[in-house]
Amino acid sequence: MPIDVNLIRNQFPLLHQEVNGNPLIYFDNAATTQKPKMVLDAMHRYYEVDNSNIHRGAHTLADRATQHFEDARESIRAFLGARESAEIIFTRGTTEGINLVAKTFGSTFIKKGDEIIISTLEHHSNIVPWQMLCEQNGAVLRVIPITDTGELILEEFEKLLSSKTKLVSLVHASNALGTINPVKRIIDAAHAVGAKVLLDGAQSTSHLEIDVLKLNCDFLVFSAHKLYGPTGLGVLYGKRELLEAMPPFLGGGEMIQDVTFEKTTYANLPFKFEAGTPSIAEVIAFKPALDFITSTGKTTIHQHEHALLQYTVELLQDVKGVIPVGTATEKIAVFSFNIQSMHPFDVGQLLDARGIAVRTGHHCTQPLMRRLGLEGTVRASFAVYNTLAEVEVFAEAVAKIAKLKNK
Amino acid sequence: MSTITDIQNEIVAEFEILGDDRESTIFYIMELGGNLEPYPEDFRKEEYIIKGCQSTVWLLAEEKEGKIHFQADSNTDITKGLISLLIRVLNQRSPKEILEADLDFIPRIGMGNILGSQRSNGLVAMMNQMKRYALAFQTKQNT
Secondary structure, eight states: OOOOHHHHHTTOGGGSOEETTEEOEEOBTTTOOOOOHHHHHHHHHIIIIIOOOOSSOOSHHHHHHHHHHHHHHHHHHHHHTOSOGGGEEEESSHHHHHHHHIIIIIHHHOOTTOEEEEETTOOGGGTHHHHHHHHHHOOEEEEEOBOTTSOBOHHHHHHHOSTTEEEEEEESBOTTTOBBOOHHHHHHHHHHTTOEEEEEOTTTTTTSOOOHHHHTOSEEEEEGGGTTSOSSOEEEEEOHHHHHHSOOSSOSSSSEEEEOSSOEEEOOTTGGGOOSOOOHHHHHHHHHHHHHHHHHOHHHHHHHHHHHHHHHHHHHTTSTTEEEEOOOSSBOSEEEEEETTOOHHHHHHHHHHTTEEOEEEOTTOHHHHHHHTOSOEEEEEOOTTOOHHHHHHHHHHHHHHHHHHOO | OOOHHHHHHHHHHHHHHHTTOHHHHHHHHHHHGGGSOOOOGGGOSGGGBOTTOSSOEEEEEEEETTEEEEEEEESSHHHHHHHHHHHHHHTTBOHHHHHHOOOTHHHHTTHHHHHHHHHHHHHHHHHHHHHHHHHHHHHHHHO
16 A cells, blocks of 8 residues: 555654755655654653663662663564564664674684675675774684675675684665665575674665564664664664673673672673663654554555655666666665766755755765775665655756756 | 955855855856866875865965965865865965955855855865965065
């Protein structure tokens, strides 16, 4: 069933404003999505009614806050199809989730000469933590190459796999190009050589159906703010047996069972990895964000966003000077492009003058940009509240800019 | 030759014609970049890049008969347009004139408002670099 976009837009207060004298067109959703009113209300209500530190308070407010907090964890478990909520660890974001795995799983189970496989499509946050680990312990980083359309070359991946491979850490959907990677096939191949797999779900979790049991990934990381939730909150899903075997990440309050000056024993999962007071309001407000996605329906969301992408491609494919970047067959709703003889910054600035928000630059994927021989791109990324009419305004603005230098 | 104040007033008047139309203003700035004389390739080097700009800007200054001749280039058209404005105001002037110049056209045309704080800061970085050149040449003249 097609969605009623106006009904959805009414739930997002921020969208109803003018920017530079034009109605705002927000096409920077891969960077962060806007928040529905129920998320904003939940944050407000928490501070107005329930604010209290969680888990050990012996009073009603603490009990209430804890209840809401753990309800949210359970919602995330259900959202991902995980076995138990103890496998859901709260972090500050995708970046922290990857660093947590690198520092704990990596430093314990990856040794000198072992190999970690990533891909050319990775965001810096799925490159740098592994480089740091390799520098520390002498492990080796291997990189899956891509085609010119921005798709992984799976034959090359299979050649990289060996008994030395301990971890494959892979982006599920590329933030810069939108490519959806065939992760199930990659996970199965990695498991066949005994390697574990971490999926960077920062871009995929809001657009695609995710079932961690079906995928059989060992870790999945993502950020709440890209799923209509608050900033400063991320999720790390990990299989229990791995999380149990990993040492804690940060030391402090919340993560202990017993502390003496001689020895500390650690708390059970998930608290072992959650030192200090967490982002309570953000966690609680993430639940209505997930409710929003679930009630709208992931398939419906994906279909709508896909229609927006298709329409953009259709309107711009024959425009002289517009060069799409990343034309994989399977894509989330990301349209990355350049305009012949123009710097992406300038294109972004001109679109901003029309009230259109896009991302420009290397999108924290410098190795990918180098592989494609580009300094950067302009990226329009869509969400469920975007409309076909907005795409038309955007395409018209892009065509006008392209004409400047490509007469 | 017109004074620095005259040229700044001219620029402000040109931008006033464009009014509040942000898109046209940016198109206009981009066109201005076309006025820059071609940048000599021999000087497209790291040491001529201005620090503090998000886009790459090369700036070369040479002194001839007590006046400074500036040449510049950038990898983005908007930045080229901006630097062409600075060169229009400050080119072929003595180090003293450049150092004493009060470049008020930048706030007067509302550059921060048109282009945002990052680009506006970049413009200030370019201006400061031009003044540093002027200071260096002045010091050389006085010794």
